[in-house]
Amino acid sequence: MGAYFDLMGFADGGWGVDMLRATAVTLAVALAGFGLGSLFGMLSAAASLSQIPSLRHLADGYTTVLRGVPDLLVIYLFYFGGSAVITQLGHLFGAQGFVSAPVFLTGAMAIGVVSGAYQAEVFRGAVLALSRGEIEAAKAYGMGAFLRFRRIILPQAARFAIPGLGNVWQLVLKESALISVVGLVELMRQAQIGAGSTRKPFTFFLTAGVLYLVISLVSGAAFRAAEARAMRGIRRAS
Template identity: 50%
Template sequence: METADYLQLIGFGAGGWGGRLLAGAGLTLAVAVCGFILALVIGALGAWCKIRGNAMVRLLTDLYTTALRGVPDLLVIYLVYFGSSALLTDVGHFFAANGFISLPGFVAGTIAIGVVGGALCTEVLRGGFSVVPTGELEAAMAFGMSPATCFRRVLAPLLLRSAMPGLGNVWLSLLKDSSLLSATGIIELMRATQVAADSTHMPFDFYLTAAAIYVLMAIISGLLLRRAERHYSRGVRGTGTRATQALGGVKP
């Protein structure tokens, strides 16, 4: 295919598929962001249960993280979508409603990848908490900080300093998992690409374009994540710089 024809095909003019691909990429990002936020909430609760919970709570949390990390992501999506639909349909029939009732595909997809990501975030946040010096928390409480202030100003920055690389991996994993959500009926990037490829009989061109869009999103995500890592590692870098200067510029 000529370059001009290819650009026209993926462009935004008449006969171009650029608008639909861009809308699919936007939906991919939206569901990944919502799923990641849900994963962080679940992960924080799971990490707290593993650290502070009793034996039964820790056992249940271990079962959750082990099961969700071992079950294929697509199977989790099917279970959430069809399981919630069956439950809502039964509840609707109980209240004399007719027909099939299901969650919107976006909501079901967000819950599915959020539950999967929550199992990963649980272990990442638990590992990050384990390296937080207890003396820092004790000093904060000794200064009279409330638990909320201590978490916001001491615990969260120290935890994120070590957990940020792992959380970045979780984000990229959820971004890729969003390509499976066409099973819930939403037209994300991969589904929009499939429709375009089937309609034009040019699968290689459109799937290559989709790959380029995913790579672009991954590159932008990597830049933002590295910026966040530098933000939460400011004290470490400063200490290392001062130590280097004290040794006459020789790195230890």
């Protein structure tokens, strides 16, 4: 046990600082991807619920393709596709050789696009769960579309969406480990580096698993607290 704490400690020769720094990178890329996914998801949900057939077909195609394609493939497409575009642009301005796309931005965008497909279904289901009578009453009262969305639809849809969004967040957190394949030194990549340097893979991967679990438990508690707060004053069926 002492050897473990020496290896994962913060003194000279310890990997504690590196592992915590990588954990922060994991959190950052996961939060960025989840935030972008929320934006994509809301836009896709709005399109799928619109009265315009072309928008509904576009939203359906987006969710079908992104939920059916492996996440790793999406990351590769974003990274190598983005790098190819940046390289060509660089050549126009005199740059030589291969120009790599920013790995953090690439990872966040890939995670955002994928998680957006799942969040779109969460948002769409939450809106469909609302009482149509309240929306019709708001229309009859003369509320405009934006005011209806801000005061009627959004607050109530959030109550139904929070549990589903919590599940999507857990998926995003695990997907962040895939970004290591394009060179981002997040928690999984740092564990691989430490394991290769010390020849103690079990120690590093076990530590990475514990750190992932801590993040998951804390964020899960935050989502449960948010759900409880959103459901205050709502009578639940017994």
